[in-house]
Amino acid sequence: MELSAIMTSPTRTKPEPPQLADHPVLDMLNTVCMHEGERHDFWQTDTDVVDWLVRAGWLAGSDESDRGDQALLMAARDLRGIVQVLVAQRKAGDRLSLEALNGYLAEAESYPQLVLGEGREPSLVRVRPRHSARQLLAPLAEAAAEMLVGADFSRIHTCANPECILWFYDRTKSRRRRWCSTSTCGNRHKVAAYRKRHRR
Template identity: 30%
Template structure:
């Protein structure tokens, strides 16, 4: 079974840091959390191609949950994160580094952490820094107030508003149409 086939989340394929945030979502049954247990962690690690590098164990889950909370605090205002958000993210980043080397095949950068259980969390936090370097204004929450998902806007005109046009975007369009029809 492919990683996508067993991943129940409504939005996948975002950059790693955003994908970690999107392990919480709301559906018709209420709030959902893919990282509520080790099988869910295994699904997430497979879906982001980290299952060969990271163990789906309690320590990895604990560090990922800490990183997810740090990222959630940081995305509240990506352009100017609070001191608390910066501190929380820096706590995650303190457990690793990029080791750069020149090999026969050219330059390489390898993530190293003080404990293997920190790797997935550190990679997600490092990815968030990469997104900030690229353009913090592209890190967005879905415009649907009932949606908790985030995305990195890669649209050409930088005007994406919804986590998905098929879900939240269509709901908004249908609501506008219904409101016009009632008037």
């Protein structure tokens, strides 16, 4: 998928990563895409990562400031790379290299807290300390671990467009989804096939 197709609004000058994978962990992998034959990383600063975490629902609000040390950026890219390798290994049926992801999971501290809602009925929420970049990313690491254990990997694919590297989880009943997006890569394939037929 090209960057031009990911622009969310005519008024936006900065494209946002697509959220079309039908799985939040695969959406994280899709924060890298191909543009004019080269890889483009949507995560260039701590702020980019925070904005994505908020947009994807991993953070309630962008209360994490960009401190300039890029610790969150480095940790997020590291976690993304770890998960990318594990998903590829799981998809291929290879032995999984679990040590690096387990390192993130070891820092995933949390504890339950009772809170009262508007109707004064108690509910239980899980509070997560966010003293470090790795703790901030802990819910995403846990989601990746859960996907590796419980997902149907026969439904996890990369786009059939050889020039696209985006992942998706095929939730269709027919199990025949081939494209990251039918409106971009799928449409390009149809147009190319149409032109090929008419050249003949």
